[in-house]
Amino acid sequence: MRTYHHIINGQDVKGSSPHTIAVINPSTGETVGYMSLADQADVNAAVADAKAAFPSWADTPPAARAKILFRWRQLIDDHMDDLAHVISEEHGKSKAEAIGSISRGADVLEFACGIPSALKGEFSANVGRQVDSYSLRQPLGVVGAITPFNFPAMIPLWISSVAIACGNTVVLKPSERNPSAALLLAKLALKAGLPEGVLNVLNGAKEAVNGLLTHPDVKAISFVGQTSTAKYVQQTAIAHGKRVQAFGGAKNHALVMPDADIESTVDAILGAAYGSAGERCMAISVVVAVGEQTADLLIAQLSPKIKDLKIGAPTNEGAEMGPLITQDHLAKVKAYIDQGVKEGPTLVVDGRLQKVSSEGYFLSGCLFDKVTSNMSIYQDEIFGPVLCVVRVTSYEEGLTLINKHPYANGVAIFTRDGDSARDFCHRIDVGMVGINVPIPVPVGFHSFGGWKNSIFADHGMHGMEGVRFFTQLKTITSRWSSGSRQGVEFSLPTVE
Ligand code: NAD
Numbered sequence: 283m284r285t286y287h288h289i290i291n292g293q294d295v296k297g298s299s300p301h302t303i304a305v306i307n308p309s310t311g312e313t314v315g316y317m318s319l320a321d322q323a324d325v326n327a328a329v330a331d332a333k334a335a336f337p338s339w340a341d342t343p344p345a346a347r348a349k350i351l352f353r354w355r356q357l358i359d360d361h362m363d364d365l366a367h368v369i370s371e372e373h374g375k376s377k378a379e380a381i382g383s384i385s386r387g388a389d390v391l392e393f394a395c396g397i398p399s400a401l402k403g404e405f406s407a408n409v410g411r412q413v414d415s416y417s418l419r420q421p422l423g424v425v426g427a428i429t430p431f432n433f434p435a436m437i438p439l440w441i442s443s444v445a446i447a448c449g450n451t452v453v454l455k456p457s458e459r460n461p462s463a464a465l466l467l468a469k470l471a472l473k474a475g476l477p478e479g480v481l482n483v484l485n486g487a488k489e490a491v492n493g494l495l496t497h498p499d500v501k502a503i504s505f506v507g508q509t510s511t512a513k514y515v516q517q518t519a520i521a522h523g524k525r526v527q528a529f530g531g532a533k534n535h536a537l538v539m540p541d542a543d544i545e546s547t548v549d550a551i552l553g554a555a556y557g558s559a560g561e562r563c564m565a566i567s568v569v570v571a572v573g574e575q576t577a578d579l580l581i582a583q584l585s586p587k588i589k590d591l592k593i594g595a596p597t598n599e600g601a602e603m604g605p606l607i608t609q610d611h612l613a614k615v616k617a618y619i620d621q622g623v624k625e626g627p628t629l630v631v632d633g634r635l636q637k638v639s640s641e642g643y644f645l646s647g648c649l650f651d652k653v654t655s656n657m658s659i660y661q662d663e664i665f666g667p668v669l670c671v672v673r674v675t676s677y678e679e680g681l682t683l684i685n686k687h688p689y690a691n692g693v694a695i696f697t698r699d700g701d702s703a704r705d706f707c708h709r710i711d712v713g714m715v716g717i718n719v720p721i722p723v724p725v726g727f728h729s730f731g732g733w734k735n736s737i738f739a740d741h742g743m744h745g746m747e748g749v750r751f752f753t754q755l756k757t758i759t760s761r762w763s764s765g766s767r768q769g770v771e772f773s774l775p776t777v778e
Pocket of ligand 1: 429430456486492507529531736
């Protein structure tokens, strides 16, 4: 049985709170260990140590910071199996999916290794006589990172690597469902030479989050989770004078045109809808089929493949889809399916019927056809292996439907026609768009972020948007006049 403490100032710390929570293996329902739940005193201790570490880290040359990040990157590769193992155990992802997600996190760490170049700033000579102007991007101070269960390594890496590279110190509060990956990442960062106190991991739940959101020494909050939590986090952090970015939930559509290559589209949709049991913020959960024939073909080809999905624990070689995260979440997803059946669409594949010989929280793939926009299975994020097909008669009808949805994280169009693809990119009101790419998660040196109810932020995650979020701009105007006298000026200086 494991015991999960915090990592504060480089030390394994039990904390002052007597409260713990069980960490469960969702493939078996068994308790893996007990995690400390931080209280306000623990938050105060972590923030105080992060604050103490800040001046020296902020003053460390970016190239020297990058050297440590390069070593951290290498250590992540060296410990890929260990990281994948704890993710599979506490989340239920297959080993391949776990490794893929760690690699996408390390991708952003690689971007962060190039921080000297990203922080270069701007310089203009002679903006006035003997006057030069230049800009600096300086770190904010202590940053709180609050992350969800569904990417236990990737999202902590997305946030912390850029924040640290920019010269900030971080208190990371990972999901209470699966804390091991964040703890291991922090240990590897210390091994790479990251000074104590620069990356702290505070385990906990709501009390720890509230402690960070209200603490006067926390200058910024980067949050990822459900939309309801994201709104709360944004409002509370703003009320306490912090810079905040809060990324929320999603309902991602795939618009399939009649000219799409149906076989490769079916493969793409299958992986994007059911990979990681649909527990991805960029999962495709709605297919919008243009024309009856397109819809019929998709249903005919998707159905047998969904029925054939291999469901099982990550220890089971060949399992394509693992369990849902908790018993409660399984019950919630099943309740959506029950409600969907009542609302009248056709349940073409009923994943509730496939039995898996385990005590884990398994549900096989479900497929609804003839879904309409008023149904709860269309409106709400289900976050499970449930795909809805909506039939429309034209491209315009599909575009309008997608643009009306309150979530706008990712979207994809499947077509062979460049005109439709180009028009779609320009007119779709969604933050991340794929053309024949089902999960258009931007690479580390571009930036991630949806629109509408999927984001409560002015800046996206990672890439240059991340650098802008984790730094503040300072612009310097300097005069070196070699002794020549300017005289008194009472008017605002202007350029001659
Ligand atoms: P969640 O909102 O339940 O939890 C996220 C974090 O907030 C956790 O660390 C948790 O401890 C904390 N938290 C939860 N409830 C809280 C409360 N009432 N007050 C204060 N803190 C609270 O999210 P989750 O279930 O862990 O993650 C799944 C959600 O995250 C999905 O909605 C998914 O779409 C979303 N997500 C979004 C993105 C994105 O980039 N937009 C990426 C991944 C996941």
